[in-house]
Amino acid sequence: MTAKCFMLLLTIDRSIILFKEIISMPISENQRLKMIQKRKRILDESIDLFAEHGYDGTTIKMIAEKAEVSFGSVFTYFETKEQLFHATVIDSLDAYSEIILDFNPNPENVLQEIENMINNQIKIFSEFSTYLLLVVYVVGHHHRFPETFNELDQFHDKLRGKLSELIKNGQKMGQLFKLDPMYVASCYTSLLMGLRLNFIDEPESEMWKEIVPYAMQLFGPKKV
Amino acid sequence: MTAKCFMLLLTIDRSIILFKEIISMPISENQRLKMIQKRKRILDESIDLFAEHGYDGTTIKMIAEKAEVSFGSVFTYFETKEQLFHATVIDSLDAYSEIILDFNPNPENVLQEIENMINNQIKIFSEFSTYLLLVVYVVGHHHRFPETFNELDQFHDKLRGKLSELIKNGQKMGQLFKLDPMYVASCYTSLLMGLRLNFIDEPESEMWKEIVPYAMQLFGPKKV
Amino acid sequence: MTAKCFMLLLTIDRSIILFKEIISMPISENQRLKMIQKRKRILDESIDLFAEHGYDGTTIKMIAEKAEVSFGSVFTYFETKEQLFHATVIDSLDAYSEIILDFNPNPENVLQEIENMINNQIKIFSEFSTYLLLVVYVVGHHHRFPETFNELDQFHDKLRGKLSELIKNGQKMGQLFKLDPMYVASCYTSLLMGLRLNFIDEPESEMWKEIVPYAMQLFGPKKV
Amino acid sequence: MTAKCFMLLLTIDRSIILFKEIISMPISENQRLKMIQKRKRILDESIDLFAEHGYDGTTIKMIAEKAEVSFGSVFTYFETKEQLFHATVIDSLDAYSEIILDFNPNPENVLQEIENMINNQIKIFSEFSTYLLLVVYVVGHHHRFPETFNELDQFHDKLRGKLSELIKNGQKMGQLFKLDPMYVASCYTSLLMGLRLNFIDEPESEMWKEIVPYAMQLFGPKKV
């Protein structure tokens, strides 16, 4: 496999299942690439549509048209609408997951690390409003999409776990007041989620940057 | 009109149009009461269904069956599904609105008032998860339900305004650190909303009470 | 219930389930009648279509148009296409069943009774070619319609049982040669079915009457 | 062309069109053979599938998978699904035709010849239930597959003609009662077909052998 192709595969995240299927097909490199791009195109447009109209309000026709793909093609890449929905949520999760978890739980300067982290995460939350709305949708309808919800929930737990570790270290080092780390973590992720909902139509506004110190408060910093 | 009937009408609130229709109808007091109750029944069950299944996922048949009302009856009380949805969200809003805004923005002891308020609101948010999920749904789909969203947004602004007033007073009285009151208010409502989403399956758990001091932090209290 | 209505119900055979549903509905006598007729109309046209095009080759649209009923109406009378198919086969079975089993297994003159019976059954098989084709279809696809097939099979067993009894009596009375009664019965019903298939485009032709003595042979009559 | 290849071609019989195409292709002997086998494989599996699921219920994908042939290959051997269906029925007909017509219409001992013939044909009917179900399917849907039906009908006429000849000879020689030979023949083929339907799930059971004397009766033997 060429390096170029390999890079592309990385960008489609970890859709290992289809990945395996596609690379095992007896077709040319070129064709393989096209298929991967087509699949990605469908998923990308699906995020917007599912986020805006919900699962039932989004039709395959809408997706096919927005992705400039024939109606039937959607079904050559995804067996059912439900699977497409799941892939739409989970494929992107992997990408966001990485950048959201990108902080050091054992830093020398905890306060600095927290501030950097908040800055980074606030930025992500302000930029990717569409995807986060989709996440909210899944959470709100978790009874209907239990498996998809479960994966999101696992990521949430992982994030809170890592946050908790960071907080514990800060407390040990005397940089943070003694508060239950898990509650702090939960409040922080709740705040991010809630902000995204409350400022639903303000992507990338200045407001987001201003929020950082307020979020900081939740961690119980000894000097602010 | 009897006092009893009048009280009932208050609880169904703003459905002025139907209200007018019902009271102008040449029918007996008794029948009027029955109609009002029937309408309320439909709205109550609609909350659960719309919250769980979304607008498109909820059918009139489902509502009629859950409310133990004939299929046709739903359409004698609400012209269209969309109107029923709007009424479902907005009728309840007024009821919740009152208890959520139930705090004094000019108290003698601001810290105490804030703590009481948080206690009260956390309680509400923990108990009425279904309705709040519905609110989240409308917010997430605000392009589709602009009018309904607008009314929710107005309430949100009203709430933040009143919170802001309380915070300002606290700062004047030296009980709170100087922070932008509007940002604090926004963070606080975001936190409530976010908590509701993150602890979606934990209505009325002990956890909610523990959250109070963490929420308190956002207001920048001078001693905690 | 009026006598008229009762008679009509008899003609729709034993579709007890729907019968109960319809008569328990809080609607007028007149409306009830219309519904029963509409249902019957759909079933009648379904026989022809399913018989000619098979299950997959027949569309709900075709049925609705032939029965002069709206597309949606088909689904107010039958939950699914599969159920409609089952009802199409089984509702008619009851009607035919009665006239096919209309012979006396303990007659004084067995030979005469057999001849009368064959005459009668040959007539039925010659006239109702469409329905019999449908029966053949179900038998040929019994793995796909196991329940429907099972009911047809039970009727077949019942018929062979009664034939067997008649044959036994004929043998006891010395009017028939000693042959295994069950085999004779099976051969006879097979002959009828086979004839229906072989003379598929010759309903009510003269040929059918001529067949009687040949069918008679199977019973092993002592003088012909 | 090698003798071996020629023999193979005979077994795939009338597919003259493709036959011409294949032998006129500028390819190696070896490749030619492979193609012929592949075509046969498709047809063989098609019998089972069309017989069990009917024309509409059978998909090209099902056939390709069962025949372990690529989806696209089916269309390189057969222009349309309809042509494949026709070939499936007719190619096999020639094979069965030969063994079913394998009796002498002018034997010395007619009764013996008839018994041998019935034995042989009953055996065939008991063994090849799948193909016969397919025949029944075509007969039942003759309006939809007129050409295919027509070829089956011609074979049926040919069979009845030859049977008729045998019966006439038997009557001339005083071994059979005087009965209309054509009716007898029709009854006999009907009996075979009917038995196949009635004992649809009993391939090769003992029952079939027992049937012989009962079938014999139809021919009007003077002593049995």
Added chain:
DNA sequence: GATGAATGAGGGTTCATTCAT
């Protein structure tokens, strides 16, 4: 007002056929 049968547009999905590789 109460009821639920009637309607048909629109949903997800399947599949024969085409065609580029």
Added chain:
DNA sequence: CATGAATGAACCCTCATTCAT
């Protein structure tokens, strides 16, 4: 020739809305 992705018409079924009773 072999392959399977691409296509969209047509399938069954659902459901908001209408309307006769």
